[in-house]
Amino acid sequence: MARHALKYSNACKGIDVIEKTTFLSSLGKDIPASIVVALVALPLCLGIALASGAPLFSGLIAGIVGGIVVGTLSKSQLSVSGPAAGLTVIVLDALEVLPSWEVFLLAVALSGLIQVALFFTRSGTLSEFVPSSVITGMLAAIGLILILKQIPHALGYDGDFQGSLSFLQPDGLNTLSALFYAARDFFLPGPMLIALISLCFLFWWDAKKPKDGPLRLLPGPLVVVIFGVLANEAFRLFAPALAIEPSHLVQVPMAGSLGEFVGQFRTPDFSAIGMADVWIVALTLAIVASLESLLCVKAVDELDPRRRTTDKNHELLAQGGGNFLSGLIGGLPLTSVIVRSSANVAAGAETKSSAILHGFWLLLSVLLVPALLNLIPLAALAAILVQVGYKLNTPELYLRRWQQGWHQFVPFIATISAILFTDLLRGIIIGLSIGFVFVVARNFRTAVSVANDDAFWLVSARRNLYFIHKYELQKSLGKVPDGASVVIDLERAEFVDPDNVDIINSFARNAKFRDITLSIRGDIDHLDAVRLDAPRKKVAYA
Template sequence: MIHKHLQYYTSHLKGDIPSGIVVFLVALPLCLGIALASGAPLFSGLLAGLVGGLVIAWLSGSQLSVSGPAAGLTVIVLNAIEQLGSFQGFLTALVIAGFLQMVLGFLRAGIIASFFPASVIEGMLAAIGLILIMKQLPHAAGYDSSFEGDESYMADTALSSLHAMVDSLRAISPGALVISSVALLIMIIWELSWFKKRKLFNLIPGPLVAVVWGVGYNLAAMKFAPEWAVNNLKHMVTLPVLDHPTAFFDQFVFPDWSFLANSQIYTVAVTMTIIASLETLLSLEAVDKLDPLKRIAPTNRELRAQGIGNMISGFIGGLPITAVIVRSSANINAGGRTRIACFVHGLCLLISLLFFSQYLNYIPLACLAAILLQTGYKLAKPKVFMHFYKKGWGQFLPFVITVCAILATDLLEGMAIGMAVGLIFVIIANYHAAITLTQDGSHYVLSLNKDVSFLNKALLRKFILRIEADSTVVIDASKAGFIDPDIVETIEGFLTTAPDDNIKVQLIDLHGKEKIKKHKAHVVLNGRSKKPQAVTDPLAG
């Protein structure tokens, strides 16, 4: 499923190349901002983005996921550098973390992603969308706030983000507001059906046009109406300018292996392994939900790819890498369909660093903010909330609670709360569905409908107490694949006491199901011999 032929990729080039450029423009300031917030050299964020685009894009099994430095790890990186007292010592810990992550992939730990309920994943996406809107509105207005916080809250809360939004209203830059407003209008118009029907407009993504508009307007405004221009460097892309292309390699920083004797780096490495793996698996699950072609990415292969990427990043002086939701969402929103888009984003990062860094510094952050505002709206539009409301409380409550929890805490804590709530609803659903009692006069049928665990013991007792004296009962377990010994013991206790109330009981297929049977997960029927043969996929997961 994950191996694609050359024609598959070439057929999507018209969407992947422009999308890759858009993702590059979104990723560029984020890479720099995350490095700044991590207390690491600015170039380390760009190196991590390069590894994510040029290496992980091809190692990963996901066609749409974009990898790079993640804002969710900034606090961990900052504390680790301070704790170890050396950025090179931190790089040693990162190489170890990458190795551990790769081992998790070979141990098939990626199966964890399969246990995230759909309502919780969609809640996470909606929360990310709301975070983007709250974080990007100040940028759209020209307010000086941190760009590194745009993918997660880190130490921020919903209240502090709302304060930043209010403060931005007092410090509006006319030029930034014009740029972001028109950029948003361009992208809205680009989504109209009339535009989508035109081949010319399909070839050029709206976000790319928005960036061209922002650069063109600002250059014209600086010449003819300086008061309406964006002049403050804090509101512009700020890329390190290299004197010559070969100076790129002079920016590499290598691990200090003497830190292997320091026990602290192993604690840092394990922490980064766990957090980075969870963020990657969450992002991968979310991207699969957003994929217009509904492909499923192998999670174990993703962990191996991320592990190799983090080892490479650590070897050359980069930051920790994860699959990141915002850049992946921007990729899908801009029309990306295969891994070529992610690779193009990495290639653009490399070319821009080597040759065009001074020109990219003309891009106002306001037009990039507009791109992310549109992405945020698509993730958290009212239609998504209505969709889950119509599904019932069992889906709507985990969805809403996940959104609120992420806004009130951070991504991982909010997901943990959402998972806990989702698990409660799963238990409740299974609790009621596993056993049913049907009554017809003095005749009862107690049906064990599927796997019956000890959690259903209370429900079973409640049903048994409803059975009246002088009646007949059929206990039908033919549909159950597994019956917990506690359930069997409760039924046997009922069989012992039933004659006292003149209750006649008939058992159907109850015993022998106390152990979970092993089933071959994948069976191929050989057309000649008609014998089942279990097979395994060496790249599965």
């Protein structure tokens, strides 16, 4: 666990200084935040396990391991790991292919080892090439999905599992049609009252929360959960028609004894290690889980008020260690999860102590007070997630991207739309494809300039020349007439792609047949043309 964190504070005269915050001083915010995250994570772990066709307890195991193990190993201060909705389809399909749950656990453990192997190949650095417009689009899409997905739960309809991010639902509806269906046929006043009052309180508490005194540490979501439990119990006593049914409450598996609790843990069937299907599932889980984790961690870095940067490659080691242990003791595969991480940031966490502690709270709660947890209405948790969704999806975010221009706004909106109408993984891939098109187009423009003054020509590289600049370089050199004196200025280019080097070399070899005098500025390897300190004279651009 980190011994200290860097804390930014405003000094006099508006100068930002960095001061050290001890581990103990950060607990004042990390402990309340960890409780909020645990309350949010609990139904998500159960819902994802149910949607995956796995034992419910396996989702809790993954949540506990994601908090304690991954939280300890990770260098991310704010991301929270656990079972992810993006893996439900893979898990569901794998359980149909593999002969038993224990064989699937072997695949989960092996996927963790594969992620550790990816750490040694430094594959995590690839995430740094994701455009920021796609990352912010992903965050906004998650916020929008949280709002749309939680409204039916707030109205008393739970046809879609908690934590789902897919547009199409298991009940045949989709994210948008479920809203009309819930409002028309499942408009239950009990859940709606709890959700509405809870949501109003959360926004009021954010605006009016005391800045000093002990109340400053009181998490609004915890108040909402307590209110939801007490309100539903009051409904049972005084207004039975408003009471919320058990299907709309948290449903934690209850063990009758410590031995029964321990008996819910399972171990892999190592005798199946030679099965080809086991390795196929393991590789699929490793690739998808790594992609989701890296993008989530990068997104959480964007949310971090201190803008700390996480070592993405090291995150593969942390996730791999978590998946290996989760598979060994009977848990689902896990990733860094944006919903829980966003709730962690929104709750005011400062260090990774919050993520680690949330794992301990999950373990203690399912071990000691499962009956109490089963009194929590999903409507209260829906209000918490709706507020988190709004914080990820503020109008200011759209305005800022619009002001940055089309090359930022279009990939941003495309990513939001793709994630909303497909799922997280497919949406990110679509957003990345569109984002990279704009990146290429932006970098393709005016990389090479041409200027001339009578018989003197200057062809300049304004920045590094990559493969995409081949056509522009060829076109620029093609303007040089026979008998001219030419300078190719590469001083502003630290890198020239080998294909562009070949173009320059071909031009140099052809120059002597065209009576062209050629010189080059800049230290670029593998150029055959003679380098001279060519005269610097002002010329008019062609």
